[in-house]
Amino acid sequence: MSEHIRETPDERFNRILREYGPALSRLASGYERVPSLREELMQEIALAIWQALPHFRGECSERTFIYRIGHNRGLTYAVRRRPAHEPLDELPQRLEPVDRKPHPEDAIAKTQERNRLRSAIQGLPLAYRQVVMLMLEELSHAEIAEVLGISESNVAVRMNRARKALKEALEGAS
């Protein structure tokens, strides 16, 4: 923690993007499925973090702070987003025709599994989607409560329902 205090704003921002970049990128994928638009969202999140960092006074953990910005930005984006129109060349792989023959291509099967999960998450209502994404990032109930600004018991309730909804979505997709 003490070495973080000595960081310049630039160093701190770069470290945050290094540490949380992959998680924020996954978070963005929960809000936007079109790759080029997703990149836009990721840049918006990064910009929001950059703008918010000088105001961070350590009232919560840095992790909570970053996820909170990411989710609030994602939510704002979801609100602003135009009705789903996906450029044909950017449709996710899950929509491409799948060869059902037993190829020795485990990678394809894995990708399909990943896409299935991602698309099931993308199809959940926002309130469930946020809880699921934070749960998959291994945040505790307390941290999720802090990120979303709800009580821990509310997190537990929402998490149970979200898991059920995700399970149903996955079963429906298979």
Added chain:
Amino acid sequence: MTIDTELDVWRREWREETEPFPALKKKIRRQNLRIAGAIAAIAACLIVSTIEALRTGNAFVAGLATGVGFAGIVQGAYSWWVRRGAWRPAAQTTLAYAELAYKRAIATARTTRFSFRFLVIAVALYAGVAVWHWKTFSGVYGLILVAMIAELFLLDYNRRRAERGLEESKAVFEQTKQFADAGAESAEER
């Protein structure tokens, strides 16, 4: 300790593929350029029309300069006024952000509606003046009229987009509120 296999599998799948984070500079540069471009365009219109009015002493150009200045001030003031209470979220919660986004969507819709109506009146007035002075109406003034009409179409497109955005943000806000209320009730029951 219980092992939650299902959750572990989901976590593994979720974390397996991650895209690299894009460069931030591009976004900042584009955002700054957009703001600077909008300010520069308004300032250029105002400066050029004012200089022309002073240089030529032409009443028509003077009227145009006054109109551009007046339009800039009125629209800027209106835009600022409708955005009151929509600058920052009331709290750091999802519901507060959804509400903020909804308020901003209302402000955007109202601003574009206002700008569109304002421009309709401006085009009508300008066209009226053009007809009145049709003998001295030069090509440049004609071009200004064409540009105003083109802007009218652009504003109409933006207005429709803003209305759609408003509907969407309202739906998300209501959904978020409903979830927040339902969650709170369930938590209380427990």
